[in-house]
Amino acid sequence: xxxxxxxxxxxxxxxxxxxxxxxxxxxxxxxxxxxxxxxxxxxxxxxxxxxxxxxxxxxxxxxxxxxxxxxxxxxxxxxxxxxxxxxxxxxxxxxxxxxxxxxxxxxxxxxxxxxxxxxxxxxxxxxxxxxxxxxxxxxxxxxxxxxxxxxxxxxxxxxxxxxxxxxxxx
Amino acid sequence: xxxxxxxxxxxxxxxxxxxxxxxxxxxxxxxxxxxxxxxxxxxxxxxxxxxxxxxxxxxxxxxxxxxxxxxxxxxxxxxxxxxxxxxxxxxxxxxxxxxxxxxxxxxxxxxxxxxxxxxxxxxxxxxxxxxxxxxxxxxxxxxxxxxxxxxxxxxxxxxxxxxxxxxxxxxxxxxxxxxxxxxxxxxxxxxxxxxxxxxxxxxxxxxxxxxxxxxxxxxxxxxxxxxxxxxxxxxxxxxxxxxxxxxxxxxxxxxxxxxxxxxxxxxxxxxxxxxxxxxxxxxxxxxxxxxxxxxxxxxxxxxxxxxxxxxxxxxxxxxxxxxxxxxxxxxxxxxxxxxxxxxxxxxxxxxxxxxxxxxxxxxxxxx
Numbered sequence: 001x002x003x004x005x006x007x008x009x010x011x012x013x014x015x016x017x018x019x020x021x022x023x024x025x026x027x028x029x030x031x032x033x034x035x036x037x038x039x040x041x042x043x044x045x046x047x048x049x050x051x052x053x054x055x056x057x058x059x060x061x062x063x064x065x066x067x068x069x070x071x072x073x074x075x076x077x078x079x080x081x082x083x084x085x086x087x088x089x090x091x092x093x094x095x096x097x098x099x100x101x102x103x104x105x106x107x108x109x110x111x112x113x114x115x116x117x118x119x120x121x122x123x124x125x126x127x128x129x130x131x132x133x134x135x136x137x138x139x140x141x142x143x144x145x146x147x148x149x150x151x152x153x154x155x156x157x158x159x160x161x162x163x164x165x166x167x168x169x170x
Numbered sequence: 171x172x173x174x175x176x177x178x179x180x181x182x183x184x185x186x187x188x189x190x191x192x193x194x195x196x197x198x199x200x201x202x203x204x205x206x207x208x209x210x211x212x213x214x215x216x217x218x219x220x221x222x223x224x225x226x227x228x229x230x231x232x233x234x235x236x237x238x239x240x241x242x243x244x245x246x247x248x249x250x251x252x253x254x255x256x257x258x259x260x261x262x263x264x265x266x267x268x269x270x271x272x273x274x275x276x277x278x279x280x281x282x283x284x285x286x287x288x289x290x291x292x293x294x295x296x297x298x299x300x301x302x303x304x305x306x307x308x309x310x311x312x313x314x315x316x317x318x319x320x321x322x323x324x325x326x327x328x329x330x331x332x333x334x335x336x337x338x339x340x341x342x343x344x345x346x347x348x349x350x351x352x353x354x355x356x357x358x359x360x361x362x363x364x365x366x367x368x369x370x371x372x373x374x375x376x377x378x379x380x381x382x383x384x385x386x387x388x389x390x391x392x393x394x395x396x397x398x399x400x401x402x403x404x405x406x407x408x409x410x411x412x413x414x415x416x417x418x419x420x421x422x423x424x425x426x427x428x429x430x431x432x433x434x435x436x437x438x439x440x441x442x443x444x445x446x447x448x449x450x451x452x453x454x455x456x457x458x459x460x461x462x463x464x465x466x467x468x469x470x471x472x473x474x475x476x477x478x479x480x481x482x483x484x485x486x487x488x489x490x491x492x493x494x495x496x497x498x499x500x501x502x503x504x505x506x507x508x509x510x511x512x513x514x515x516x517x518x519x520x521x522x523x524x525x526x527x528x529x530x531x532x533x534x535x536x537x
Contacts, residue, residue, distance in 0.1 A: 010178050017186070041215045045327060048222075052264055052330035059265070059332060062526045063388035064519040066378025089330050094302035094311045094533040 042169075043135050046101070050137035050167045053089035057082075058139050058163075068141075074107055074121065074161060075145045082122035090167065100170035102126040108162040111149045119147075121163065132168040139163055214325025217297060218536045222327040224290055225301070226532060227263035230255030230270065239486070241394050243273040244479035246446075248280060254290040258334050259386040265527065266333050269396065269478040271303065275312040282315055297536050305333055305530040315535075324537035332527040337390045338398035339515060339522045343406040346505065348520075349513070352407040353506035359424070359495055360504040363512035364399060366481070366490040368392045369433070370516065373487075377517050377524060388525055390517070393486055395525075397476040397515070404470045407505040421466040421504070422497045423451065426474070429491040430484045438491060447480045466496075 057070040073082045082105060091099040105121040128134070144158045230242040231253040242251045254274055256266040273279060280286060283298065291297050300315035318324060346352060353360055371392060376385040390397075404421065413419060429438040443450070449459040452473040453466060459475065466472065474492075484490050491512065498504055507513065515522055 013178055013183075044219070048219075049328055049330065055264060056330055056332055056529070059387070059527065060379065062524050063377030063379050063385075063517065064524050089529070092304070092330070092529075092531045093328065094304040094313075094531055 043133075046135045046167055046169065047137055049090050049101070050103075050135065050165055051139070053086055054137055054139040054163065054165060056089060057085055058141055070139075070141050070163065071143055074141055074143045074163065077121070079122035083124060086122070086165070087124060101167055102128075102132075102170055103165050103167040104128045105163060105165045108164060109147055109150075109159075111147065117147075117149065118164075126170070128166065128168075134166045134168040137165050137167070214297075214323070214536045215327075216325065217291065217293065218299075218325035218327040218534045221291055221299070221301070221534045221536065222329050222532065225254065225256050225274075225534070226266070226329045226331055227257055227260070228253070228255030229257045229259050229267075238482075239393075240482055241270070243267070243270045244394060244482055248285060251289060254286070256331075262387045264329070264331050265387040266331050266530070266532075267394075268333050268335055269394065271312075271333060275303065275314055277314065286314060291536070299534065299536045301535075302533045303530055306528055318535045319537060322537060324535050326536075327534050329532045329534075331530050331532050332387075333530050334387060335526050335528060336396040336398065337515075337522050337525050338400065339513075340400040340402055341513060343403040345513070345521070346403065346407055349507070350510055351505055351507045351513070353503045353509070356409075356412075356502045357504075357506075358499070358501040359497055360506040361508050362401075362494045362496070362505050363507055364492040364494075364515060365512040366392050366397065366492070366515045368481075368484060368489060369487045370489075374517070377519070387527065390515075390522070390525065392481045392490060393484065394478055394482065396478050397480070399474045399476075399492070399515070401472045401505070402470065404466070404472065404505060407503065409503045413500070413502050419502070420499045423462050423464045423466060423472065424495045424497040426451070426462045427493040427495075429493065431488045431491075432485045433487040435488075441483070443480060444483075447477055450474055450476055450480070 054070070057073075058068045060066055060068050069081070069085060072078070073085075086103060086105070087101070090101045090103070093099060102124040104123040106118045107121045108116060108118045111117045139162075140160050141163050142158060142160055145161075230251070232240060232242045232245060233250045233252045236245065236250050242254070245251055254270075256270045256274060257263060258265045258267045283291075283296070286299075286301075287296070290301075291299060298316055300313065300318050302311045302313040304311040341351075351362070371390045376388045379385045379388055405415070408419075428441050428443065430441060431438060448461045451460050451462055451464050452458070452475065453460065453464055454471050455473070464472075481490055496504055513521070517524065
């Protein structure tokens with residue numbers, strides 16, 4: 001008894017409703033739903049790792065040397081050493097497998113005119129496009145270096161620069 | 171237009187939809203009612219993070235019955251350990267002390283899970299956990315706890331750290347010649363003295379480190395660190411023209427005496443090592459420690475390994491003197507510094523191999 005009044009047969013309707021509910025139930029149960037509230041956990045883990053790695057690179061290996069590897073890297077613009085050291089530190093795990101963290105690092109300093117400038121220090125050879133969910137870590141480093149747009153009187157000699165690293169998981 | 175033909179109307183669909191929306195909305199509120207009962211399922215990450223911070227950034231604590239300023243890792247009774255913490259000091263997060271690490275992962279000293287639960291995990295819920303540490307250069311990671319589950323959610327944190335190794339010295343021919351440590355007279359008993367100036371080591375400048383808060387990472391702490399004194403090239407100090415190696419001779423470490431000075435008092439006060447530490451001499455790179463006296467025969471090398479806690483009873487603002495007496499037959503020139511100054515165990519890299527920092531990674535998993 002089909003007509004055009006927008007009616008639904010009872011049994012089919014209930015059956016269709018149950019199937020939809022079952023489907024929704026199975027879908028919700030079979031995957032962990034990643035809500036916005038959960039992102040802070042992986043952000044926090046990445047941030048802790050990044051600041052650990054940067055801080056350890058800025059620690060002298062012994063008191064005789066008295067200089068950290070990061071100081072030398074910034075002074076000599078050694079992108080390759082920064083890349084290998086940083087990736088080794090952040091991707092190392094207690095087990096035999098390794099993590100897949102990528103990064104871009106900048107050095108920020110104050111130039112001769114008093115304005116803040118940044119240069120790229122190193123990256124993990126994986127371009128940073130805006131889609132990644134990246135976190136930022138930073139550490140102050142005391143360096144003895146004359147940056148390109150510095151005069152002998154301003155930002156040369158011993159001074160502080162900020163090393164910032166953006167890191168994300170592949 | 172009602173009839174009995176088994177069809178439902180739009181009104182019913184609208185009503186059913188409103189019912190379902192309300193039902194789903196109420197259903198989403200229900201888990202919130204049980205948060206108090208089920209909190210362990212959502213705070214694994216928080217517990218892992220907290221455990222990581224305690225281990226990496228805290229030096230640990232001893233119980234209220236421990237007198238003096240003694241660290242937890244040299245306590246013999248585990249009841250005196252209130253909280254584990256592997257950091258060298260609270261000013262140096264991420265720099266772990268090797269002695270603390272060794273003690274923490276010693277499963278004969280502490281048992282999983284109860285000893286670790288109340289000293290580093292905390293909380294009423296009986297969490298299960300795994301704490302692993304991989305040190306660069308070591309074959310396999312150190313681990314405490316259960317195997318991390320594959321098919322079960324768990325909280326996780328990973329921390330990059332450095333491990334502070336202990337210092338050591340090798341008194342070989344370079345040092346012996348530079349400081350003139352051989353006697354020019356033929357005597358039977360030759361005395362060699364080493365001074366460990368605790369006051370200077372604990373409060374003085376450390377090498378080229380100019381950060382007053384960061385220097386704990388490189389400091390030599392005689393009260394808590396392992397101190398290793400190797401004496402090599404003993405033959406070099408003999409007069410081999412007067413007594414060629416082909417002639418029979420014997421060397422014995424007759425005795426080792428310990429003295430200390432106190433703050434503002436330069437008199438020497440003798441003390442003896444406690445029974446647990448009385449075997450500390452290794453002859454010719456042997457693996458078994460012996461208690462002096464020790465017969466060296468014609469061996470050239472001697473090591474003294476003072477385990478953490480050996481000097482824990484000494485005054486931290488005084489100095490420790492170690493006097494070694496060698497007996498030679500026949501009497502002859504030998505290692506002897508009674509005519510000059512004692513060998514100083516200090517921050518000079520020529521005298522002492524300074525504590526070095528090794529990379530490591532610490533992982534905490536909680537479920």
